[in-house]
Amino acid sequence: MGTREEPSAGGDPIVAIYHRALPQVYGYFLPRCGSAAVAEDLTAETFMAAVAAARRDPAADVTVAWLVGVARHKLVDHWRRVAREERGLAAVEQEEDGVDDPWQDRLDADAAHAALARLSDPQRLALTLRYLDGLPVAEVAEHLGRTLRGTETLLVRARAALRRVYEEGEP
C-alpha cells in the first residue's frame, strides 16, 4: 500500500566489519591468484562492490561469508577478463582426448596447486571453484554461466589436464 521509506541506519555495515573481513577476503584471493598485486586489486574491487550492493539492498545480511561470496564472483570475473584478453593466443590449445581419469594416489596438494597455476584460465577457474572452494558442480556451472553438462565436460578435461601437468612435475 503506502510507500514506507526508512532512512538507513547510520554507519556503513561493510566498514563495520572491515578489519575482521579484510584478512579473510585477501586470504581467499592470494593463494588463488598467486599474485599480491592481483589479490589487492580484487580485494579492493570486492569491498567497493560490497558497499554498493549493501546500499542497494539495506536488508542484505552483511557477513564475512557474504563478502567471500562477493569475492568469488570477482575472481570469476577476473579470470573471464583474462581469458578474453588471451583468447586467440590460447583458444586452440585444448583438444582433449583423455576422458579416462585415473587419479589413484594421494595428491601432493602443494604440487597440485602449483600444477593448477599452469593450466588455462577456464580450467583453472573450474577446478578452483569445484575443489579449492568445494562448490557443488551445479554452483560451479552457475558461476561459469555454463550448462551442467558443459561444466561436467570442462571439469573432466580440466582434471585430465591437471594430471598431465602434475605428473610432468616442474617444467
Place this chain on the structure above:
Amino acid sequence: MTGDPLDALRLPIVPIDPRPEFAAALLRRLEAREEPALGRGATVRYFVDDLDAAVSFYCEQLGFEEELRPSPVFAMLYRGELRLLLSVPSEPHALPDGTLPEPGGWNRISLQVSDLDAAVRALRERGARFRNEIASGVAVRQVLLEDPAGNPIELFEPSAGYHERS
C-alpha cells in the same frame, strides 16, 4: 563412495593480512564513498478522502504532475522537487487501536508563487476554497488554500527580508 582424490586440493581460507598501507588506503576509499543519493527534494504525505478529486485539484490548480497512481488509495505527484504522496486512509496507516488518520489539521506544505494576488484570484474563479484572506507574515505574504479533502496548503510570495539558503 570413495572420495575424490582432487578433494585434496581443498583450500580453506586462511586469513592473511595485506600490506598495512593497502589496508588503510582501502578503508579510506570505503569511508569516502558518498552517502547514498538521498532524494533531492522533500516528500510529504497528505491524507485525502477522495483520491480522484485530490489528484485533479493538485494537477489542475497547482501544477503538480501525476507520477504514479498504482491503486485507488494512493497517488504520487511531483511539483519540481517536492514529491507529494496522496493516501486515502486505509488499514496500513491505522494505529494499533484502529484509529485512522484524517485529512485536515494545520500543518501544511508551503508553495511559493511569484504573484500571490493573481494566483488567489485565479484559484477563486475556479472554485477553490480558502481558509483566510491574504495576510502579511514575516518576510512573506501568505494565504491558506484548502484541497478538496480540507488539507491546508500555504501559498506565499516573498517580501522584504525574505531568506532561503542560496
